[in-house]
Amino acid sequence: MNLLHELYKAHDAVALRGNLSHQALVLSAVGSGDYFKALSAALLTLGGVHAPLRETYKLIASDSATAHVARMLDMGRKVPGWGNSFVKGRPDEAWTACDALLRQEDPGLHAKITSMTAVFHEFGKKLYPNPSCYTAAVAIHYQVEADAVGELLVRGRLAAWTREFLLRRQEGPCLS
Secondary structure, eight states, rough: OOHHHHEEEHHHTTTTOHHHHHHHHHHHHHHOOOOOHHHHHHHTTTTTBOOHHHHHHHHSSSSHHHHHHHHHHHHTOOOOTTTOOOSSSSSOOOGHHHHHHHHHHOHHHHHHHHHHHHHHHHHHOOBBBBBHHHHHHHHHHTOOOOOGGGHHHHHHHHHHHHHHHHTTTTOOOOOO
């Protein structure tokens, strides 16, 4: 359970970086003042470009994950689970403890992710695993189904989103 705890800690640490879900939460909190609307707004940004958890899970879980990464890069496509808008060209320190525990608790899965990351570097791209990758990897480790992996992200970010809602709802709507 240490791995799961570190995943939640890392999500809490990065939840308020100004990403899409954070921005949607803030706008809804200020605009509506309603907790459930603000959480819904944050949740509605997940998937696709922001937190493509299911796609990342399926990629990591595939038998030929490194070949898929190479093929996607060769075609100029983005690869879900790698790259970070907030930390460029190096691993994100917020995920260091989670990465170390993944290496300790599931060396095979960690080695697979490391080999996938090496493919990016071979293509001249200094991209590293992002929150989607770690969330999917922890889900795979604990045998959480691909369609339920979002629960891990939500559990990890819920406390931070709640703190932010309580702070922002005080601001009220902007009237100009």
